[in-house]
Amino acid sequence: MDKAALPILDIRDVSKTFSLQGQRIDALRGASLTIKRGEFICIIGASGCGKSTLLRIVAGFETATSGEILMWGKPVAGPMPSRGMVFQDYGLFPWLSVRGNIAFGPTSRKRPKAEIRDTVERYVELVGLQRFADAYPHQLSGGMKQRVAIARVLANEAEVVLMDEPFGALDAMTRERLQAELLELWQRTGLTVIFVTHSIEEAIVLADRIVVMSPGPGRIDSVHAVTLPRPRDVADHDFSDVRRMIGRQLHSHLAPKVA
Amino acid sequence: MTLAADPLAPAIPRGQNLAARLKTPALALILPVIFLAGWHLATAGRPYSLIPPPADVWTAMQDFAVGGINDDAFSATLLTHLVASLSRVFGGFALATLLALPLGMLIGRVPLAQRLFDPTLQFLRPVPVTAWLPLSMILFGLGPRSAYFLVFLGAFYPVLFNTIFGVRSVEPRLFEAAAMLGCGPRAQFSRVVLPAALPSIFTGLRLGLGFAWVVIVVGEMTGVQTGLGAVIMEARQLSRTDLVICGMLVIGIAGYLSDRALMLIGRRLLAWSPTHG
Ligand SMILES: Nc1ncnc2c1ncn2[C@@H]1O[C@H](COP(=O)(O)OP(=O)(O)OP(=O)(O)O)[C@@H](O)[C@H]1O
Ligand SMILES: [Mg+2]
Numbered sequence: 008m009d010k011a012a013l014p015i016l017d018i019r020d021v022s023k024t025f026s027l028q029g030q031r032i033d034a035l036r037g038a039s040l041t042i043k044r045g046e047f048i049c050i051i052g053a054s055g056c057g058k059s060t061l062l063r064i065v066a067g068f069e070t071a072t073s074g075e076i077l078m079w080g081k082p083v084a085g086p087m088p089s090r091g092m093v094f095q096d097y098g099l100f101p102w103l104s105v106r107g108n109i110a111f112g113p114t115s116r117k118r119p120k121a122e123i124r125d126t127v128e129r130y131v132e133l134v135g136l137q138r139f140a141d142a143y144p145h146q147l148s149g150g151m152k153q154r155v156a157i158a159r160v161l162a163n164e165a166e167v168v169l170m171d172e173p174f175g176a177l178d179a180m181t182r183e184r185l186q187a188e189l190l191e192l193w194q195r196t197g198l199t200v201i202f203v204t205h206s207i208e209e210a211i212v213l214a215d216r217i218v219v220m221s222p223g224p225g226r227i228d229s230v231h232a233v234t235l236p237r238p239r240d241v242a243d244h245d246f247s248d249v250r251r252m253i254g255r256q257l258h259s260h261l262a263p264k265v266a
Numbered sequence: 267m268t269l270a271a272d273p274l275a276p277a278i279p280r281g282q283n284l285a286a287r288l289k290t291p292a293l294a295l296i297l298p299v300i301f302l303a304g305w306h307l308a309t310a311g312r313p314y315s316l317i318p319p320p321a322d323v324w325t326a327m328q329d330f331a332v333g334g335i336n337d338d339a340f341s342a343t344l345l346t347h348l349v350a351s352l353s354r355v356f357g358g359f360a361l362a363t364l365l366a367l368p369l370g371m372l373i374g375r376v377p378l379a380q381r382l383f384d385p386t387l388q389f390l391r392p393v394p395v396t397a398w399l400p401l402s403m404i405l406f407g408l409g410p411r412s413a414y415f416l417v418f419l420g421a422f423y424p425v426l427f428n429t430i431f432g433v434r435s436v437e438p439r440l441f442e443a444a445a446m447l448g449c450g451p452r453a454q455f456s457r458v459v460l461p462a463a464l465p466s467i468f469t470g471l472r473l474g475l476g477f478a479w480v481v482i483v484v485g486e487m488t489g490v491q492t493g494l495g496a497v498i499m500e501a502r503q504l505s506r507t508d509l510v511i512c513g514m515l516v517i518g519i520a521g522y523l524s525d526r527a528l529m530l531i532g533r534r535l536l537a538w539s540p541t542h543g
Binding site (some may be wrong): 066067068085086087088090091092094096097098100101102103104111112115116143144145159160163 | 539
């Protein structure tokens with residue numbers, strides 16, 4: 008079939024059950040979502056509603072208990088360079104410099120040496136780490152580490168970038184800057200991004216569509232298209248409207264428990 | 267590390283004044299000096315002392331090293347014995363490392379290998395190296411091969427168990443990162459497991475080399491003609507306590523220097539580690 012006609016990712020009725028000390032935990036039940044190439048998806052929801060689980064199944068780190076995930080129409084089986092993951096705790100190799108971390112993927116895929124060198128320099132520059140190219144991860148700030156993690160995935164020709172609260176550990180200012188950089192990168196490259204966050208504002212600033220998830224069992228509650236023009240201003244009137252709407256949606260499933 | 271003029275480089279003031287730089291060695295010397303003084307006061311000028319005074323040991327050491335004083339069987343033989351011991355220590359240690367490193371990585375990562383080897387190794391581990399002495403002499407005969415074997419045994423377990431520990435404590439996240447970057451399980455051995463376990467492997471190597479020196483005396487009790495252990499045993503039978511002490515000193519110094527050398531290599535390889543670099 009023609010690639011253009013297919014969604015890049017098709018999440019089909021995915022469920023995941025963990026057993027924890029003899030207890031069954033429905034981490035995810037019947038999640039379905041179709042994602043087109045180039046979309047920026049944000050996932051938001053209360054703690055424990057299965058956001059990470061869903062992302063890890065898409066990445067191929069976990070297998071679904073039932074249901075399946077198709078990428079370009081083919082079932083996902085295990086991690087692949089085409090689906091790169093950016094972890095909240097960075098997951099950088101501490102024994103490799105910034106250059107070494109970025110080169111890890113292309114080296115694994117046995118690219119020619121000269122090509123690897125060019126790729127590494129290009130992505131070091133892209134994330135603005137020229138001055139720190141030979142530094143080791145423990146010598147970098149959190150924001151710089153996350154830039155390396157992003158560069159590492161992009162340098163490996165990822166088509167889908169999966170990000171699990173990537174900016175969660177960063178201060179507000181660094182966070183805002185990285186959001187802007189990520190958006191710019193995304194617009195320039197045509198990447199597909201799935202981005203898990205706890206912040207409604209972050210989701211609205213970034214997303215084409217916001218997926219709201221709800222807990223017990225974890226499931227997709229609703230999907231909201233965000234049509235505000237970019238760049239989006241938090242202080243904007245329309246922004247506040249969207250924020251109110253998403254906020255209500257997020258809290259709606261909590262209401263019965265509170266009452 | 268090539269971050270010389272970078273603000274990232276840890277701030278080590280280069281031009282510290284002399285007093286501050288001499289402070290560490292000065293502190294390190296306090297105990298030996300006190301000990302030496304006590305030793306001297308307790309033994310010097312007492313003809314019936316079983317332990318010779320430091321000055322006598324120093325004389326014996328000079329004779330042992332370059333000769334020209336006693337002109338007996340031990341004169342000017344230090345280098346021969348030192349080289350013999352060094353070759354056994356490093357030979358046995360290298361053999362132990364060569365075997366323990368891959369085995370440790372296998373046991374640490376492959377459950378089948380663990381179930382296969384672990385029970386036997388755990389059973390053999392509490393057996394002290396000295397207890398192997400008689401058996402080793404039967405198996406390998408009187409001579410250097412027994413010495414090699416005992417040194418090998420002494421170095422093997424620290425390297426093995428630290429390798430296993432290092433390999434097991436690799437952050438699971440790093441395997442996920444490697445996998446999603448296209449590095450398969452097989453390649454992960456050399457590209458993730460080995461470097462991640464390196465700090466703990468190095469701890470094992472240092473312990474192993476230390477043990478190699480500890481057992482060298484036992485190893486050279488197996489009837490070899492040369493080696494610092496052999497010198498100590500022979501000098502003991504001849505009641506040459508001064509020479510016994512000389513042998514001890516040489517072992518101490520050689521062990522210390524080889525540990526330093528290993529540590530310098532480790533520092534170079536582990537420059538990335540905030541706790542080792
Ligand atoms: N490996 C596992 N074994 C057992 N239970 C698990 C495992 N991983 C996740 N769970 C459970 O699955 C549920 C969903 O977890 P998940 O990490 O996906 O939530 P989350 O939405 O990412 O939460 P948070 O916002 O706190 O990160 C939780 O109840 C969690 O305890
Ligand atoms: Mg999570």
